[in-house]
Amino acid sequence: MVxxxxxxSSPRLKSPSFRRPKDGLGSWATLYxxxxxxxxxxxxxxxxxxVYLYFxxxxxxxxxxxxxxxxxKASCHMELVKDSLSNGKLKFL
Numbered sequence: 001m002v003x004x005x006x007x008x009s010s011p012r013l014k015s016p017s018f019r020r021p022k023d024g025l026g027s028w029a030t031l032y033x034x035x036x037x038x039x040x041x042x043x044x045x046x047x048x049x050x051v052y053l054y055f056x057x058x059x060x061x062x063x064x065x066x067x068x069x070x071x072x073k074a075s076c077h078m079e080l081v082k083d084s085l086s087n088g089k090l091k092f093l
Contacts, residue, residue: 064076
C-alpha cells in the first residue's frame, strides 16, 4: 500500500523523456535514415548479382554445341568433356 503510493507518485516512471517522439515515423526520410545500411547492402547485392549473371550468361555458354539438339548435342558435350580431361582442365581425386 505504501509501496504502491511511492511507485505511482514517482516522477521517473511518468517522465516522457524515456519515450521517443512520434513525429515523422512514417516519412520516407526517416525510413531511409533508419535503414541506410540495409538499403546500401541491398543495392550492392543487386549490382553484384547483375554482374555475376552477365558473366555467367556471356562466358558460361559454350557456342560450339549451341545449334545442336538431342543425341548430337549429347555427343558434342561428351567430346568437350573428353577434350577437357585430356588437356588437364578437369582433375578428379
